[in-house]
Amino acid sequence: MPNAKALSQFPNEKQVLRELQRIIFGKHVKCPHCQRQIYVIELKKNRLWRCRKCRKRFSITSVNWLKGMKISGTKLWMLVWCWQQKLGVLQVSGLCLTSIPTIRRYYELFRDNLQINCDDIILEGIVQMDEMFVKGAFILGAKDIIRKRIKMNVVFKKSPEKHDAMNMIFQHVKPGSTLFTDGSKIYRKSEDWWPITHKSECHSKFEFSQTSEVEGMWGVLRTFIRRMYHHVTLKKLVKIIAEFEARFSFKELFKYALNFLKNSLSSVPLAF
Ligand SMILES: [Zn+2]
Structure with a gap:
């Protein structure tokens, strides 16, 4: 293999399969159909x-989103790592010797199977808020500039309304915070509705300083989407935004491949 030396940082096939088994079935494998251990060979x-009881076969890829996986365990591990590092598909193709459609498919699988909940993110202290227009929708974004946490909402309307902004503030901005926004009317008098200090500035007067962090975030988001996901439909956009938020708020899931695999493959998520 041409990239052998650089690839030695990744676990070998045997190690990956052992980790996957541990994550999916635990140390002692139970039958996913009858939940019994003693009949399993x-x-x-x-x-x-x-x-032997159910007369059914099962594997590490038959009971989860790895279904139909045609790449090796080591390659899966590498693709997870590349995705965590936000590597562009061309780079990944050169490293893993995998086709670009396959890389894109796995990137989407990883993204769609993140087990996270960004609904509970609370921003506090100094919060900047802004909106970005995309085709057919707009995104409301807010950033806690001290703790570097973010929250974004995709709203499927042509233009934002006051209650969209207020709803986001109610849900995600802690009482007592200071909110910086542009001069848009959707934020006007928000301090009358929620216990915050609101400061707005007028962009047309070249005042950019107090919302510069949240505006910078749009640039980061654009680059992220272009590099990782190429074509984006509105339906996908919501999930991409969730991944983008997760990268800020659940950093440990993007640190090691094992962390992500544990998160996305562990047994049945609870409904409540
Ligand atoms: Zn069984």
């Missing part, structure tokens, strides 16, 4: 099992 080490 291992057909392929850390990979394929059969339940």
Whole structure:
């Protein structure tokens, strides 16, 4: 393999399969159909099992989003790492020797299977808020500039209304915070509705300083989307925004491949 030396940083196939088994089935593999352990026999080490009672086979890829996986475990691990590092698909293709459509497909799978909840994010202290227009919608964004936390909402309207902004403030800005916005009327008198100090500035007068962080965030978002996801429909945009938020608020999920795999593959998520 041409990239062998650089690739030695990744775990080998045996190690990956062992980790995947541990995440998905635990140390002692139970049958996913009857939940019993005693009838399970291992057909392929850390990979394929059969339940003698149910007469069914199951594998690490048959009960989750890895279904139909055609790449090796090591390659999966590498793709997760590349995605966590926000590497562009061309770079990844050169490193992993994998086709670009395959990389894009896995990037989407990773993104869609993040088990996170950004609804509870609370911004406090000094918060900047702004809006960005995209085709067919707009995005409301807010940033807690001290803790570097962000919250974004995609609103499927042509132009933002006051209650869209207020709703976001009610849900995500802690009482007592100071809110900086542009002069848009959607933020006007927001301090009458929520216990915050509101300061607005007029962009046409070249006052950019107090919302510069949240405006910078739009640039980061644009670059992120262009590099990672190429074509973006409105439906996908919501999920991409969720990933973007997660990268700020759940940093540990993007640190090690194992952390992400544990998060996205661990057993059945609870409904409540
Ligand atoms: Zn069974």
